[in-house]
Amino acid sequence: MTAAPTSRGRVVASGVGLDYDGSTALDDASIEVHAGEFFTLLGPSGSGKTTLLRIIAGLLDPQRGRVAIDDVDVTHTPTQKRDIGFVFQNYALFPHLTVAENVEFGLKIRKVRSDARAARVAEILELTALGGLGDRYPAQLSGGQQQRVALGRALAQRPRVLLLDEPLGALDRALREDLGAEIRRIQQEAQTTAIYVTHDQDEAFILSDRMGVMRDGRIQQIGTPEELYRAPNDLFVATFLGKTNLFPGEVVETTSAGTVVRIGDSLVTARPHATSDATSVYCSVRPEQLVVSDTVPTGHHKLISAVVTDSRFLGQRQTVRLAAEGIQCSADLDPYGPVPAVGERITLSVRIGESALVPRETA
Ligand SMILES: Nc1ncnc2c1ncn2[C@@H]1O[C@H](COP(=O)(O)OP(=O)(O)O)[C@@H](O)[C@H]1O
Ligand SMILES: [Mg+2]
Known part of the structure; x- marks a missing residue:
């Protein structure tokens, strides 16, 4: 409207x-x-x-x-x-x-x-x-x-x-x-x-x-x-407007496709990070943006590897909890699609240019 x-x-x-x-x-x-x-x-x-x-x-x-x-x-x-x-x-x-x-x-x-x-x-x-x-x-x-x-x-x-x-x-x-x-x-x-x-x-x-x-x-x-x-500008807005997963990273460069951040041994292209010159950032990925699979799908960048710790059917979605390198995350999956089993090791990825970056120091 x-x-x-x-x-x-x-x-x-x-x-x-x-x-x-x-x-x-x-x-x-x-x-x-x-x-x-x-x-x-x-x-x-x-x-x-x-x-x-x-x-x-x-x-x-x-x-x-x-x-x-x-x-x-x-x-x-x-x-x-x-x-x-x-x-x-x-x-x-x-x-x-x-x-x-x-x-x-x-x-x-x-x-x-x-x-x-x-x-x-x-x-x-x-x-x-x-x-x-x-x-x-x-x-x-x-x-x-x-x-x-x-x-x-x-x-x-x-x-x-x-x-x-x-x-x-x-x-x-x-x-x-x-x-x-x-x-x-x-x-x-x-x-x-x-x-x-x-x-x-x-x-x-x-x-x-x-x-x-x-x-x-x-x-x-x-x-x-x-x-x-x-596209929240900071951590407060990112977390106040719904759930999100925060992956700590360092800004590497900004390209026409977005800002590139290093997360562990991966390079992830996020939305252009224009509102702050902070290099220590969180890559904010909403539960419905997080892709859980064996290999990284085309058009996506790998975030980290993780192990499934919990999986719940919630009607409209299947909420899967994951643990990796000290980070707890949650992904909302289609309950009618494939859902990984608890204990399975999987790869977490996100669509290129889709995640948001927020400065880390504004905690
Ligand atoms: N009459 C008042 N006297 C002293 N402090 C007040 C008064 N009204 C509001 N405050 C303070 O001002 C701040 C903002 O309050 P308010 O505008 O009512 O917030 P909100 O509507 O977002 O809950 C709060 O810290 C509140 O405690
Ligand atoms: Mg009020």
């Missing part, structure tokens, strides 16, 4: 920083979110996601840097003048108002005429699939329904930007998947920019056009889910 073609809702944060009592919560954070884009801030707890989102919202004043929405500097603009909508983890609905009244609330504050209000509420209830529930009170709704009301309330005033801070955090797993897909659909239909905070990598992958991975108050890397997964 591509971002909706709208020209409203471009968000730029430049060099934004904030300290709490001398300790840095957010350091030199810069993002550029395109109009209509679904952009996710992904990172572990305490990495500064909420701080950055609250600064964009105008709920926190940054000590450094600037925020602009549609090229207008809003760094010191009050929240209510930023034309944004919010959704938080705890739904924060008004318990004494019905679903329809909750959605209508912001429109009333803004003195929208009552016939226009009624039409907009009906539209929003339709958009959020809450059609029959307008007269219920929040306490009469499930968690997922309450979160849809919160989303509808945030969208009622057609904000330029929708900010969501772990909105699925309080829901159980199955509901999270369903509502995650709903949030993406509603955002696309409403043609609004979304900035979404989560610590859940699966959620980020399902929802995002692009994402920024955060760690210790810094944005480590920005890209599409695929770019970040296939």
